[in-house]
Amino acid sequence: MILEVEKPLLELEEKIAELKKVTENGVDLSGVVRQLERKAEELKHSIYSNLSAWDRVQIARHDQRPKTLDYIRELFTQFHELHGDRHYADDAAVVAGLARFEGRAVLVVGHQKGKDTKENLHRNFGMPAPEGFRKAQRLFTMAQRFKLPIITFVDTSGAYPGIEAEERGQYEAIASSIALMTELTVPIVTIVIGEGGSGGALGIAVGDRVLMLEHSVYSVISPEGCATILWRDASKAEQAAATLGLTSENLSKLGLVDEVIHEPLGGAHRDLAMTYKAVQLALTRHLGELVELAPDDLVEKRYQKYRAMGRVQREVKVSP
Amino acid sequence: MPSIFDKFRKQKPRIDSSEGEAVPAKAPASDLWVKCAGCGTAMYKKNFQDNLKVCEKCGHHHKMTAQERVEQMCDQNSFSEWDADVISMDPLEFGPEYLNKLQQDRAKTKLSDAVLTGSATIEGLRVALGVMDFHFRGGSMGSAVGEKITAMMEKALDQKLPTVMITSSGGARMQEGMLSLMQMARTSAAVRRLNKAGLPYMCILTDPTTAGVAASFASLGDIILAEPGAIVGFSGARVIEQTIRQKLPPGFQTAEFYQKHGFVDSVVKRAELKRTTFEMLALLTRPLEVV
Ligand SMILES: [Zn+2]
Numbered sequence: 203m204i205l206e207v208e209k210p211l212l213e214l215e216e217k218i219a220e221l222k223k224v225t226e227n228g229v230d231l232s233g234v235v236r237q238l239e240r241k242a243e244e245l246k247h248s249i250y251s252n253l254s255a256w257d258r259v260q261i262a263r264h265d266q267r268p269k270t271l272d273y274i275r276e277l278f279t280q281f282h283e284l285h286g287d288r289h290y291a292d293d294a295a296v297v298a299g300l301a302r303f304e305g306r307a308v309l310v311v312g313h314q315k316g317k318d319t320k321e322n323l324h325r326n327f328g329m330p331a332p333e334g335f336r337k338a339q340r341l342f343t344m345a346q347r348f349k350l351p352i353i354t355f356v357d358t359s360g361a362y363p364g365i366e367a368e369e370r371g372q373y374e375a376i377a378s379s380i381a382l383m384t385e386l387t388v389p390i391v392t393i394v395i396g397e398g399g400s401g402g403a404l405g406i407a408v409g410d411r412v413l414m415l416e417h418s419v420y421s422v423i424s425p426e427g428c429a430t431i432l433w434r435d436a437s438k439a440e441q442a443a444a445t446l447g448l449t450s451e452n453l454s455k456l457g458l459v460d461e462v463i464h465e466p467l468g469g470a471h472r473d474l475a476m477t478y479k480a481v482q483l484a485l486t487r488h489l490g491e492l493v494e495l496a497p498d499d500l501v502e503k504r505y506q507k508y509r510a511m512g513r514v515q516r517e518v519k520v521s522p
Numbered sequence: 523m524p525s526i527f528d529k530f531r532k533q534k535p536r537i538d539s540s541e542g543e544a545v546p547a548k549a550p551a552s553d554l555w556v557k558c559a560g561c562g563t564a565m566y567k568k569n570f571q572d573n574l575k576v577c578e579k580c581g582h583h584h585k586m587t588a589q590e591r592v593e594q595m596c597d598q599n600s601f602s603e604w605d606a607d608v609i610s611m612d613p614l615e616f617g618p619e620y621l622n623k624l625q626q627d628r629a630k631t632k633l634s635d636a637v638l639t640g641s642a643t644i645e646g647l648r649v650a651l652g653v654m655d656f657h658f659r660g661g662s663m664g665s666a667v668g669e670k671i672t673a674m675m676e677k678a679l680d681q682k683l684p685t686v687m688i689t690s691s692g693g694a695r696m697q698e699g700m701l702s703l704m705q706m707a708r709t710s711a712a713v714r715r716l717n718k719a720g721l722p723y724m725c726i727l728t729d730p731t732t733a734g735v736a737a738s739f740a741s742l743g744d745i746i747l748a749e750p751g752a753i754v755g756f757s758g759a760r761v762i763e764q765t766i767r768q769k770l771p772p773g774f775q776t777a778e779f780y781q782k783h784g785f786v787d788s789v790v791k792r793a794e795l796k797r798t799t800f801e802m803l804a805l806l807t808r809p810l811e812v813v
Contacts (some may be wrong), residue, residue, distance in 0.1 A: 213592070221562050232542075232699055254623050282655040305553075352639070361756060361757070363756070363757030363758075363761045363762045363765050364757075364762060364764065364765060364766055365770065365771075365774070367756070367757070368755050368756060368757065368774070368775060369779075370783070371741075371783065371784070371785045372737075372755075372756040372757065372781075373733075373736035373740075373741055373754075373755060373756035374734075374737075374741045374785050376737040376738075376756065377706075377710060377737045377738050377739075377740075377741040377742055378737060378741075378742065380707055380710045380737075381710040381711070381713060381738075381742055382715050383707075384707060384710055384711035384714055385711070385714045385718075400694075400703060400734070401694075401703070401706065401733070401737045401756070404703055404704075404706060404707060405737075406705050420697075420700060421699070421700065421703075422696060422698075422699050422700055422702050422703040422734075423639065423692050423694075423696050427761075428696055429603050431696065432696075445614065445616065446614070446696075446699050447613075447614045447700065448698045448699070448700070452699075453700055454701075456613065456700065456701060458701070458704060470749075471528055493718050504711075507714075508704065508707045508708045508711050509672065509708060509711070509731070511701065511704040511707075511708055512665035512668055512701060512704070512705065512708065513610070513611045513613045513665045513698070513701055514608050514609060514610060514611065514665045514666045514669045515608075515609055515611055516607045516608060516609075517607040517609045517628075517634060518610075519606075
């Protein structure tokens with residue numbers, strides 16, 4: 203997957219690799235290589251410090267961007283995946299399990315997108331069915347019973363729109379998941395790692411702390427959906443993305459996101475190790491603060507946090 | 523800026539949320555007659571209103587305004603409004619176009635936003651009541667709707683009142699972006715406080731109740747009733763059709779469909795809604811009948 207915005211940089215990097223090969227074969231071009239490497243670095247800066255909202259959407263959807271299971275593999279030990287909602291099925295679009303984070307037992311839940319077509323078909327492109335939300339709820343309740351903190355990873359274009367999903371109560375599954383998360387007596391840290399698509403994202407994203415990777419996006423509706431509604435033209439998604447305020451900066455400004463986790467220059471997919479480290483540090487800090495709070499205090503603070511989310515005013519009526 | 527529903531109005535063949543309005547019949551004397559959105563029968567307007575906007579021939583339940591709903595559900599003059607002045611802002615800077623639409627809908631509906639909240643009595647039983655109005659921006663939920671509903675539930679909590687929420691909405695309001703999505707969490711958290719306090723919370727789903735509203739406070743009721751034929755669901759019919767590339771079965775995503783699949787307690791005709799609501803709430807709150 204090659205992003206439009208990255209093309210010049212990738213071309214330059216390819217050229218550098220070629221010249222390096224020539225150097226290895228005996229013709230010394232190391233001077234030129236160094237020069238081009240400096241140029242690549244500058245190009246990287248100029249590209250990634252001027253990303254449009256639409257570029258962000260592309261980066262957030264990048265198939266090589268780390269997914270939930272990558273974070274689980276890199277940041278957790280003793281991960282044991284737990285399957286199924288104990289009612290109907292196991293939804294592969296949502297992964298969940300017990301694990302340790304820096305020695306502490308936790309519950310991890312996240313949307314799981316695939317990195318190729320085969321995996322995506324298995325994961326249904328990370329779009330949960332009602333069973334995904336019900337699996338999450340079952341395990342949230344268990345985590346509460348054993349006083350385990352909860353960590354959720356958000357990465358979905360949205361809940362799956364299908365006949366069976368509707369028959370089995372997609373809306374009810376999301377609503378009860380959201381409601382449950384507002385009253386759990388254990389700490390919840392949510393990290394938006396890629397795409398946060400509307401209700402399907404929020405279904406596992408109500409947290410004491412909501413963190414967001416710098417180039418992730420989180421939106422009430424997909425830019426394509428918004429463009430279709432506003433201008434009856436899905437190709438105006440770029441314009442819609444700019445309007446929806448879906449970037450980490452926008453959401454942080456509105457107070458809907460507690461911390462933006464900075465990504466390595468070029469985006470998470472260009473330096474995985476640095477990305478994992480940054481997420482780990484943020485998790486350590488937030489979890490460390492939250493486990494100190496008494497359960498009642500935690501729930502009250504969470505209520506007040508969401509209670510404050512809204513922009514309204516009192517209308518001043520002009521008397522005639 | 524077109525409403526979310528303008529699009530469906532033009533394209534959708536089946537009778538649904540957007541076509542639920544009875545249209546004025548063609549001349550002559552069009553102000554005296556309306557045409558049923560379900561079967562096309564022309565009805566004398568006064569009879570139509572007296573029959574609670576339900577078609578006498580086919581039983582189609584047409585959309586009501588919030589004020590008509592209050593009149594239908596509450597004892598006469600018992601309703602007193604809360605937060606009548608709470609209005610939305612333009613947090614994403616959509617611009618004057620959005621603010622003008624809000625202003626127009628305020629003038630048209632005499633509501634501050636897409637929900638009317640307050641307290642009232644239903645057959646003598648005092649309740650907190652919220653009524654959404656589809657005529658205001660398609661009943662969409664932005665900050666003002668979320669604020670009014672949450673504040674209503676908090677007042678119900680303080681005053682130990684049962685809560686009745688009558689929904690009609692296409693979901694979260696796009697123009698207020700992620701603040702709209704967060705209203706789902708905000709209102710759901712308030713519902714859980716009612717649950718915890720042992721106060722009954724009843725949802726009455728009317729046409730349409732979909733997306734972000736269905737996926738939050740509208741489906742968290744101790745009791746969930748729905749009006750006949752009301753469209754309910756998460757994803758829009760058109761989005762589903764495009765995704766799965768097949769036609770949807772008849773009756774898909776209606777109140778009856780969701781009763782069959784186990785998500786609606788009872789489909790109740792409009793004419794019986796007031797009495798049913800009263801009796802059910804009384805059963806929950808008055809263990810011994812007062813004779
Ligand atoms: Zn009719």
